Amino acid sequence: MSRKQQLHRPGPQPGPPGDDMGCTVLHVDMDAFFVSVELLEHPDLRGRPVVVGGAGPRGVVAAASYEARAYGVHSAMPMSRARRLCPQAVVLPPRHDRYAAVSAGVMEIFRSVTPLVEPLALDEAFLDVAGALRRLGRPARIGRMIREQVFEQLGITCSVGIASTKFVAKLASTRCKPDGLLVVPADGINGFLHPLPVAALWGVGERTEQILKRLGLHTVGDLAGTPVSTLRRELGEAAGVHLHNLAWGRDERPVVAGSPEKSIGAEETFDHDIGDPEIIRRELLRLSDRVGARLRGSDQAGRTVAIKLRRADFTTITRARTLREPTDLAREIYATACALYEASGLEHVPLRLVGVRVENLVPAGTASWQLALGEPETGWREAEQAMDLAARRFGTGAVRPAALVRVENECDAHYGKERPRDS
DNA sequence: TCTGGGGTCCTGCGGCTG
DNA sequence: TCTGCAGCCGCAGGACCC
Numbered sequence: 523m524s525r526k527q528q529l530h531r532p533g534p535q536p537g538p539p540g541d542d543m544g545c546t547v548l549h550v551d552m553d554a555f556f557v558s559v560e561l562l563e564h565p566d567l568r569g570r571p572v573v574v575g576g577a578g579p580r581g582v583v584a585a586a587s588y589e590a591r592a593y594g595v596h597s598a599m600p601m602s603r604a605r606r607l608c609p610q611a612v613v614l615p616p617r618h619d620r621y622a623a624v625s626a627g628v629m630e631i632f633r634s635v636t637p638l639v640e641p642l643a644l645d646e647a648f649l650d651v652a653g654a655l656r657r658l659g660r661p662a663r664i665g666r667m668i669r670e671q672v673f674e675q676l677g678i679t680c681s682v683g684i685a686s687t688k689f690v691a692k693l694a695s696t697r698c699k700p701d702g703l704l705v706v707p708a709d710g711i712n713g714f715l716h717p718l719p720v721a722a723l724w725g726v727g728e729r730t731e732q733i734l735k736r737l738g739l740h741t742v743g744d745l746a747g748t749p750v751s752t753l754r755r756e757l758g759e760a761a762g763v764h765l766h767n768l769a770w771g772r773d774e775r776p777v778v779a780g781s782p783e784k785s786i787g788a789e790e791t792f793d794h795d796i797g798d799p800e801i802i803r804r805e806l807l808r809l810s811d812r813v814g815a816r817l818r819g820s821d822q823a824g825r826t827v828a829i830k831l832r833r834a835d836f837t838t839i840t841r842a843r844t845l846r847e848p849t850d851l852a853r854e855i856y857a858t859a860c861a862l863y864e865a866s867g868l869e870h871v872p873l874r875l876v877g878v879r880v881e882n883l884v885p886a887g888t889a890s891w892q893l894a895l896g897e898p899e900t901g902w903r904e905a906e907q908a909m910d911l912a913a914r915r916f917g918t919g920a921v922r923p924a925a926l927v928r929v930e931n932e933c934d935a936h937y938g939k940e941r942p943r944d945s
Numbered sequence: 946t947c948t949g950g951g952g953t954c955c956t957g958c959g960g961c962t963g
Numbered sequence: 964t965c966t967g968c969a970g971c972c973g974c975a976g977g978a979c980c981c
Contacts (some may be wrong), residue, residue: 582947589980600948603948642981643951645981729977729978784953784954785951787950787951788951836947952979954981955976956978957976959973960969960974961972961974
């Protein structure tokens with residue numbers, strides 16, 4: 523359960539759907555998605571508290587069944603705390619490949635309704651059904667049909683919010699969870715929104731909530747009644763205007779199918795803080811390898827390489843460098859990441875996390891590959907593409923940089939855990 | 946209580962350039 | 964040639980989302 527969902531514990535199920543005229547935006551959200559997928563293969567666990575998440579000393583909850591939520595367990599909670607709250611919970615490790623496969627089936631059902639599907643995550647999406655009304659009937663009927671199809675074809679339940687804007691549709695689906703459907707009529711938006719706590723708004727996290735509470739603003743209605751100039755002063759130009767609009771139900775953002783990725787990255791939290799620069803560099807190599815493979819797999823390249831370093835006290839720094847030409851080569855990403863790490867001044871500081879990200883993405887076809895002076899024309903790109911082919915044929919990890927193979931056992935001692943299989 | 950991993954977006958600042 | 968200014972871009976940090 524996300525923080526937002528905690529704000530909307532399933533209250534009494536809403537009554538019959540309201541007037542859905544003009545409500546052509548649907549937000550469909552799978553109920554406890556990761557857990558639901560696991561229960562398909564472990565039906566014996568139905569009705570029991572189940573938690574999906576990392577079991578290591580620094581693991582957190584990725585998803586919790588409603589039975590586990592009754593004990594106060596929710597997503598993003600440290601696993602150690604979840605175990606204390608609910609010692610009888612069954613803890614399962616996340617299997618993202620499996621969730622992605624089920625998610626593909628869900629999205630396929632959505633796209634059979636309308637091409638205007640905007641996925642937000644594996645387990646939720648916005649649908650604009652304006653073009654499907656003549657063929658399939660009114661929005662509420664379409665929502666019911668989607669819920670039936672998802673359950674019949676995939677065996678999991680979902681909740682559907684229906685409104686005239688994305689933001690209200692999303693709040694509606696959260697409000698009717700689990701396994702529900704709620705229509706917020708166009709003329710009932712303010713009545714629906716204004717009693718909600720400010721933290722229910724999209725874009726109000728812990729920090730913003732504190733600022734709003736300091737101003738005496740507790741509900742969305744309080745926010746709506748506050749001059750926008752006050753909100754701009756306290757929250758900044760964009761956030762102030764945005765939240766004021768949301769508080770009045772104004773949200774002009776259309777449903778957009780297939781928006782391109784802006785960045786691709788990978789990061790790793792160590793089980794124990796690591797201050798040895800050699801081990802950090804190896805981790806940068808492993809992460810660069812992953813990022814490069816994902817870039818090539820999606821036919822993209824990026825111009826900016828960024829690293830993230832988190833100290834033991836959780837303070838985090840980022841460093842970035844923009845290259846002359848876009849790259850999808852792990853070797854180049856790694857070289858830049860190492861240079862940034864060395865320049866960071868944190869070379870001997872114990873770190874709990876390192877990350878590598880490539881930003882400013884462009885389609886690989888439009889990138890001009892600039893050869894370094896003296897670099898052979900057939901070289902690293904071909905070598906890494908060959909590694910990609912081997913990985914597809916023999917599985918990820920079949921081929922990897924020698925530096926990673928050589929030190930694997932040595933690293934295990936530092937990580938204190940099984941190495942990920944994708945390096 | 947002690948905080949994962951994948952992202953997006955915004956803000957502020959400084960350097961560069963016309 | 965120097966200065967001031969505006970606009971753009973890169974960078975860093977932080978808030979937020981699922």
